[in-house]
Amino acid sequence: MKIAPSKELISGIRAGLQALRENLVEPMGLSITAHDGKFGWGFYKYKALPGHPHPGNAGNGWSHPVNTPVLAAHAPRDWPKDGSFPRDVKCTLNDVKAFVQAVADGAALGRDYTLEVAWRKGSAPDMCVDGAVGILSDINILRGGAENYAYYPDSIDEVSLVSKNGEPVDTAKEELWKGKFRRLKDNEQISTNAYMQPPKVDNPIVVAGAWYVDSLPGGIVAELTDGKLVSFSISPLRAIDAATLKSYDGEHPRKQHGSPLPKPLYPFYGLEKNDESLSEILRLRVTPSEKAAFEAYAASLEPRQNVSDVLREFIRSKI
Structure with a gap:
């Protein structure tokens, strides 16, 4: 059975993403969970955007939004009712991939992510086999080399192999587990740091503004200083140039449903906002x-x- 994201899911995720970006962080993970015929979602693993006063203040290279808590960045499992995929719906891995792509495009998340899917235990022998059908449980969208530690604790100090009465079982094996966990954390921090490093651009493209618009899923529309509208792909994060830009013939983004590109993201695309635009009344x-x-x-x-x-x-x- 094919699954499709509801308008409530996409609008909620997009509002949460916009709220986080306005609070100077970019989320590396998005979790969507099916539960008793409803769904919930939430962002996690935040990286600091330019201008953040305390980058990396949460440990392991993560940062908190500048104004916490950002309630728009998650939704409880029962919000809203009649969600996109009830827990008892059977689907294929390709169904999930199409579902996630629609979410990523609709919420302006981009397509440079890896996908982790959890199926209800025993629902299918191997969901990677063509034609296999299983019951969906959880989806994790991971960006920039982020990991979803389903079987690892939040801290190395929590890695401990003990008996029922609390006595150490195998200290050597425990050290091996700690070493594996430490390597995972280190590799994740290196990769996400590189992902969130704005490119060095000698001559950025100056624009009057840039927007996500519903009429161009997966794209950004920008207005050049001469008033010409152009577009380019949301992902990957990279410096664009004149050859990358495509002419955009649609209505001006201000006349459409969408949202402005947060200013801290401009450097990741090699853009510079012309602050003179619309600054004088x-x-x-x-x-x-x-x-x-x-x-x-x-x-x-x-x-x-x-x-x-x-x-x-x-x-x-x-x-």
């Missing part, structure tokens, strides 16, 4: 009839524009 005194005539003129244009857009385009044409 030009106040004009006009008569009511003049105002009505100008608004009617703007509304008559195809595609329809607002007063600010018409005025900005006129000014830019004279520069």
Whole structure:
């Protein structure tokens, strides 16, 4: 049975991702859990974005959002009701991959991730076999080399092999487990640090703004300083250049449903925001009839524009 993310799931995840980015962290993990006919989700493993006052303050290279807690970054297992995949639905691994891709595109998460899927125990002998069907339990979307430690504790100090009465069982084996756990942690920190390192760009592309829009899943729309709209892929995080940009003929992102690209992410794409754009307010005194005539003129244009857009385009044409 095919599964598809609901609008509530995608809108909730996107709002949570936007809230975290606005609080100067980028999540490396997203967990989606099926439970009793409902679902829950939550971000975890946060890396600091440029401007974070205390990068790596949570240990192991992780950072807290600057304003904690960010409640939008997770949802309880019973939110909302009638979720995208009830626990008793059978599906294939390809169904899950399509589900996750739709979530990643709709929530502006990007496609540079690895996928870990947990199936209800005993639901299928091998879910990697073509045609195998199993009952879905948990999904983990992992980015930048992050790991999901399903069988490892949060700290090396918690690795301990003891008997029922609390006595050490095998200290040598315990040290081996600690060494394995330490290597996993070290490798994860190295890989996620590299993933979250903005590229060095001598001549960044200056833009008036950049946005995620629903009409372009998996893409970002940017406005160049001359007013031209262009687009490029969300992932991977990398410096873009003129050859990467594609012309965008759709409506301006401000007229669409979407969200702005948080400014701390601009360096990861080799972009620089033109802070001069829209920073000065030009106040004009006009008569009511003049105002009505100008608004009617703007509304008559195809595609329809607002007063600010018409005025900005006129000014830019004279520069």
